[in-house]
Amino acid sequence: RKEVEQDPGPFNVPEGATVAFNCTYSNSASQSFFWYRQDCRKEPKLLMSVYSSGNEDGRFTAQLNRASQYISLLIRDSKLSDSATYLCVVIPSNTGKLIFGQGTTLQVKP
């Protein structure tokens, strides 16, 4: 089983749609969770951290479910500029190593 699993997509949605991605992780001792964004032919950049209580940043909401070992990213009112690959990142306890998922590709269409 992969350490971090994501549906690669692509998710094709119209502008203004709400879209959600899930990510599952295998190590129950994992401590920290993040979403990175990677545009086509560009480097990954930190999008947001994922806290146990959930967190929101504008149109983006991230949630963590420790019992089921998954995290989610919800994007509301999708914009064309949201088109990118969204990478789920998990840090296992005490390692400091970032474990990346394969990424989920989002295409927002006009």
Added chain:
Amino acid sequence: ETGVTQTPRHLVMGMTNKKSLKCEQHLGHNAMYWYKQSAKKPLELMFVYSLEERVENNSVPSRFSPECPNSSHLFLHLHTLQPEDSALYLCASSQGGSSSYEQYFGPGTRLTVT
């Protein structure tokens, strides 16, 4: 952004060549990383340097040889590579040592081995 730069951006090399990838960070960070990103696969951590000391070597074949002469520069020396080594090689840096989660990535070197 010019926080983390990498050269060259593209590289084509034969299996018998020797080449080096260069990474430079201008952020004052004290940890640097090499990752490999292949098509349809997650980013794979290759090496970690913290305060110029290698703290992670993720079972990478010896045909990849990292070098970190100081906290701002990181090299990846390549020799006798295989076609399956063709990938995007990303450098990253972070503050707070290698346990920091927020890593800043360079634009990558797209390597093709023929």
